[in-house]
Amino acid sequence: MEPDTAPVRFDTKIAVLLRDDLESWQRLNVSAFLVSGIAAANPDIIGEPYADADGTAYLPMFRQPVLVFAGNKNNLLNMHSRALSRGITVSVFTSDLFSTNNDRDNRAAVKSVTGDQLDIVGIGIHAPKNVVDKVLKGARMHP
Structure with a gap:
């Protein structure tokens, strides 16, 4: 049986939008937290486990790319509003979460x-590709 070499296409898009004034460590931390929420809410977008040629097992990951964008504070507020107006549940990270260190305090900070x-x-x-494109209109790919 020949391997399938047809291009893989996805009906949905996974995207992270980061405020452009974050420090490098903050960008990485925020990205990790945001995609964990997407994975938890959408187990069907997780692929199969990995294994190397030696048989060592590795955890599964998203089955599609994660695109990372950057924008200023107003961009994030507008895009957050656009997503919510379209009925999309987003993962969110606020500046207050940089001063907490656990899930309980994170949720309390957002709820306050x-x-x-x-x-x-x-x-x-x-969300579906066309919806994500509309929500993120005006954002640029992260450098």
Whole structure:
């Protein structure tokens, strides 16, 4: 049986939008947290486990690419609003979460502020491609 070499196409898109004024360590931390929420809410987008030629097993990962974008504070607020207006549940990371160190305190920090007052530094989104493109219109790929 010949291996399947047809291009793989996806109906959905996974994207992370980060505020462009974050430090490098913050970008990495925020990205990891945001995609963990996407994975938890969408187990069907996780691929099969990996194994090397020696038989060592590795954890499965997303079965499709994760695109990372950057924007300023206003971009994030607008894109957050666009996503919510389309009924998309997003993962969110606020500046307050840099001073907490556990899930309970993270959730409490987000809950303590109304949605329009969140100091959003990153959002994660998984939705049909055309919807993600509309939500992220105006964002640029992360450098």
